[in-house]
Amino acid sequence: MHRLLITGAAGGLGRVMREKLRPLAEIIRLSDIADLGDAAPHEEIMPCDLGDEAAVLKLVEGCDGIVHLGGVSVEQTFDKILNGNIKGVYNLYEAARAHGMPRIVFASSNHTIGFYRQDEYLTPDMPMKPDGLYGVSKCFGEAMASLYHSKFGQETAIVRIGSCFAEPVNHRMLSTWMSHDDFADLIRRCFLVPRLGCPIVWGVSDNDGKWWDNSAASFLGWKPKANSESFREGLDARMTPPAADHPNAIWQGGMFTLDPIHKD
Template sequence: MSEDTSGETRPAAPVLLTGASGALGRVLARELAAKGWQLRLTDIAPFPDEVPAGATFEAADLLDRAAIARLAKGCGAILHFGGTSVERPFDEVFGPNVQGLYNIYEAARAAGARVVFASSNHTIGFHTRSTTIDPDSPYRPDSYYGASKVWGEMMGRLYWHKHGVESVLVRIGSCFPEPVDARMLATWLSYGDLVRLCERAVLAPQVGCCVIWGASHNSRMTWWEGDARDLIGWQPEDSADGYAGTVGDKTSGDPVIEAHQGGAYVKMGWTRA
């Protein structure tokens, strides 16, 4: 792994990017390849763009343990953005996000690779917006999807303590081209900040197993504090503040949704009186 003290801006070994055909995977593939990174791209779906120079693409299912192990062999890091990325019925979440995540960590252990795990704010979505939490605050998942990300973070901790596999657990807020509602004025993570975060997560000399709140420099983000951004050398550069005039009044109108950090996910499948 290249160290930031060397002045290098790309890792010495290839990097495996799962979920490469998804919205965030495509951004990372394009931007990191442009920086000269050696990328192995994979997804269960075909890659919809031209494969960037210096990168390769191979379709693979996260449930195919042998294929994932082969793709990870010789890699210094795995950017794990694969799996089910929204709330779905339990059976659709379980396979890729639980069994598939195990396959990723087994591949990382065998390869001696660091994992950058695309976790989610939905691991803590039932905390209220009036509460400020840190990475040691209790998990309060708001969905099957959020619960699967809790599992992913727990696997990261297990593989660090038992096997020495390093992980950066990125609790992504809302990563879109721009904010679309009032909640995202707090949770928005710009594509640029995402790319820079992943760069530092891979290039930082040592990370252990740490949590980063994946949000840009948004003045309304008062819910999350105390992460490991200084450890990896990352600070967000973009901000949702400039969008307040256009989306600041766009709310759900639902008091339960508006009270909780997870937003609409807390009401999906809701049966409480």
């Protein structure tokens, strides 16, 4: 690609992908409402509030691909989620439609299905069961991606990210963890495959205890290499596994299932 846009580039995952996706494009356009620091020679810095339709339209102009990591990434008040995750997704898809429909990798979440139990093995076509307003906003984003694909042919990889960190930080993440390298490789495959469509892809490494069936996305040629089992012994040494009646041992969304509906 000539120019790849990464939204949410100042976030934890955005900072990592800023470096790992460098080989994908001649120019990486980075956007966030937070400080992005100085641009490297191959970078463009374009701060943008995703709720600002005109600003998002300008942001997407000239881009050949989009990795959409932007928006609110935790449970928050509805107004905050509305601006970044609902208005922002609408603005992004309208801007993409106006500028030739560059392929999008949309960072969805396991919290779209957080109220499934951990003893249930999921395929992408199973009904959503969000565990909070954040999860609902990602359900909305998935619906927008589907709509724009059906109506206009806009291609999107909907990636339901589990837990993308350097390593799992609790026992629930032994099932949901995706390594940074596996995520970067998944993004690469989404842009390289000749025809993408609008698949739902489970964003998870090759963990022994994973809860999600990714066989429907095998056409991408993505083969995650990491396995969370290498971290189990260290986790066991640092903490006790959750009790059987704890949300982190019952629900796929873990503690998100206990979050209240925030009013302030």
